[in-house]
Amino acid sequence: MHKRVGLEVTVAVAEAVALCRIDMAGVYPITPQSHIAEHLSNLVADGVLDAEFVTVESEHSAMSAVIGASSAGARAYTATASQGLLLMNELLPIASAMRLPITMAIANRAVSGPLNILNDHSDIMPQRDTGWITVFAENGQESVDLSIQAFKIAEHPDVMLPVCVNIDGFQLTHMVEPVELPTQEEVDAFLPPFVPHATLHPSRPVTMGAFSMSDYFTEIMKAKDEAIKNSKKVILDVWKEWEEKFGRSYKPVESYRADDADVVLLTMGSMGETAGLAIDDLRARGIKAGLVKLRLWRPFPFAELKAAIKNTKKLIVTDRAVSFGGPGGPVFSEIKSALFAEASRPAAYNYIIGLGGRDVTVSDFANMVETVMADAGNKKADTYEFWGVRE
Amino acid sequence: MNIVENFDLFAPRLINHQELFSPGHRACSGCAEVLAVRLMCKALGENTVIASATGCMEIVSSMFPTTAWRVPWIHVAFENAAAVASGVEAGLKALRRKGRIDDRYVKVVGMAGDGGTMDIGFQALSGAMERGHDMIYVCFDNEAYMNTGIQRSSGTPMGASTTTAPAGKVSIGQKTWKKNMPEIMVAHNIPYVATVCPSFPLDFVRKLQKARSIEGPSYIHCFSVCPTGWRSPSHSAISMGRLAVETGVFPLFEVENGHYSMSPDMPRKLRPIRDYFKPQGRFRHLTDEDIDLIQHKVDTEFQKLVEKTKYLKTGNE
Structure with a gap:
């Protein structure tokens, strides 16, 4: 039985992500996501988390940088909201087509105009068809659990797709809630190190993100559709394992x-x-x-x-x-x-x-x-x- | 495989024999940019990872399921080559530190055309350079959006006719001066900035190798003659590059920690820009007055550069 501690949900999510031993985070600040990025940067600054923390100049570059890091074989993470997610939009279908197991938290926030920093789902809904596995958290504990599960689902060899965890901005992100964090040993036992299929390393040169005309494009789209449909079984397996190990049940x-x-x-x-x-x-x-x-x-x-x-x-x-x-x-x-x-x-x-x-x-x-x-x-x-x- | 006859006789030990960018790509005949990419790969060697922007070099080299790349290579989108490269660099750095990949030094390279660098990719490049990633960024500047059909960019020179800034009865074509990208990179206070042109292959290779040896960000601006877009004969790409350098239109120089030096390949006395303009269809409509105006600008800019090499003593130390 773990100790339940009162944590702001963003802080709890950052702690959970650190327990997943990410190698790289690429983030750009946006309300109400910023506390995730800030707390992760604290963990890196204090040496608790051994990761490259790349403070990019836009969300577009945040997603570009995590795509780069993931292609290099790193476990890569980002978080955003609202306009930031819309700025990333161009890259989301590329990340899924390249079958990169990136995970991202979305602190759901209304989309302009007029400008509004508070919660709704108008940021994630336009991303529906980008090929990302998409889950929604209901409370702080779910935000933590789904954030850890996301890596295991994304990196499963039968899936290899990006996952986004939706956490309602302010209503959830900025609440202080009682949360149980698993221990490092438990997360290590649940989440093995990322074993990529191919990486950008001269030991085995590969070409990623090749250009395709009509002769192959349809087949690549079909492959992505099959992959996300097949991910359902892995998602259910991961949730079953989670319930066995941590006693909390998750269903679609x-x-x-x-x-x-x-x-x-x-x-x-x-x-x-x-x-x-x-x-x-x-x-x-x-x-x-x-x-x-x-x-x-x-x-x-x-x-x-x-x-x-x-x-x-x-x-x-x-x-x-x-x-x-x-x-x-x-x-x-x-x-x-x-x-x-x-x-x-x-x-x-x-x-x-x-x-x-x-x-x-x-x-x-x-x-x-x-x-x-x-x-x-x-x-x-x-x-x-x-x-x-x-x- | 050597594709140059008697290569070993003429250039022993000067240039890497490996062809890391393979023949069989789809570039136009006479493309100087693809020659520059090949030279870049030779200069940097196999322990290199390249992140390319969308553009000619991406399209001609990576038609699925084929590839011309024998080094690890990634393409994601148009405006983000520098950001992708910075992520690759960060990822490899973390994995090497944690002992999860073999312990060899790998240089990460971002590459894009003039549009992908000076226009749409400008922000991502500025961010990557400012953050100090250990990477080389190479801009292959053919002075317009050639891949989409010769549209003007901020790298298009004054007076050039393009498909979106055409010469007409009341227009000389491009009405703005070319953006000075190397100077913008110098202003980022990065350790190394250099200009290169594949018409001067040994200078090219030396500068790329210097960039590889420097820890931190370097910026290489490569002048890439495009016979298709410049309306010039496809056999003339190398001589056109030489003329651009010899007229001072594209001076070869480098800036190491803020210290400017002119390349030894630069002539003592510049040729008139008319020699360079004459064979190019994109400048054919220009009047003598137009050319005089551009000549004046080229002279002024070159003089500014000369003064920096001679009189500017304070670097970034």
Whole structure:
């Protein structure tokens, strides 16, 4: 049993990354990611972590430098948010196509304009199709655990893909939470040293990032798609091993009191905890409400999602980003397409919530459930609405 | 394999016999830039890792599943060769320190064209040089975006006609003076900055080898004649490079710890720039007045350089 200590989540994440004995970090400061970078730099400055800490001049160069270091065979890490992630965007599909097991924390933050430093998911959602394994943390402990697991998943020979761990900015990154950190011995036993397939070293010269025309490009894209689909098995294995070693269970989709629920709320990230309190509140009042939390965003867990909501009559998907002029929030359109071929599926509602740090309270979630329950003929199903917007 | 007849007879011990950039690449005939890349590989030897920007040299050398590179080589994107190189350097440094790779000294090189260096890659280069990575950055300057079809860059010289700054009834083509990239690198106070041209192969090799021997960042600016983009005969690339140097349009010099010195290959008396302009289609539209204006600028810039080599005594010590 480990000691639970109160740590700011960013500090806990940096400690976890240091336990993974990274060889290189390339970072550029951006709120609310900066404390991860700052604490890592402290660990390097104090000699606790033996790594090259490269303070680049932009997020574009941060991702470029970790791509370079990873290609050289180093375990490379970066962290960013918002505009920084968008600046990296060009390089994200290159990192995955080059099959580099980079890991990155994203302190999720709204995207400009207008400029806003607070939390939503509009930074990660445009990165959906970059070929990165994408997971969301709900609390400080999950942020720590997922950060360590990320290296093991990314570096597995059957995967060799980058992984990003999404940690809601401020709501999660800047909270002081009780966290159990594994010991160095435990992490060493869980995470073996990175054994790259090929590296940039003259002992065996290789060409990386070659140029390809139509004759090979489709096959390379297909290979990347197969790789991320196949990563699912490794992710499940890693989570099983984690549960055996550390006693904390991880699933692609988490259910809370959802088995017999008439109405199910679906969240991603830190709002799961608030929504859970609303479910308890509703259940206490005799309302059969439940919660489903999506942890794994890519590869998308189709089977687990369908199983989690198979009994529900109404599903409320909450989105933390907008697809302007589209079919609803990005999570909503994903869930709808996942359920399209099902013989029976719940009436699906979509609320866009918590944009740019807008607070979403326990009673907001309870109100969403009650509003949807009151929609007798499912007239508002299949549409999306900005929850709590002033018009 | 020696691809130069009687190579061993003419250049014993002067140049590495290994061909680390192999024949069979797809560069245009008469490309001086690809000759420069080959010379660079010879000068630096096999314990080299190269990070290349997008551009001609990337496209001609790495068509999947083939490669012309016999040294480890990586391409990621257009604007980030220096950042990728800095990451490779940091990664190799950590792995060597931790005993996870063999204990040999490997030089990391970033390379890009003039657009990838002076325009879109400028920030990444400035950052990498400022951070002091142990790396060489080589700019292969052919004075326009040749890979995309001869568009102007900040390395295009005044008066040159390009596809985005064409000469026309009311335009001389490029209306701005070429960005002085070597001086910008000198201002970064890095240990070594040099200009090279493959028309002067021994000077080229000596400077690259000096850069390799220096710990910390070095910047090499390579003048790379592009017959396709300059509208000049493809057999003339080497002589065009010589003319650029001999007219003072592209002086060969080096700056070691802030101390300037002119290359021994520089002539005592410069030739008129007309000799260099005449064979090039990109300058064909220029009037005598235009050329006089450019001649004046070339003379002034060259004089400034001469004064730095003669009178500037304080370096970075």
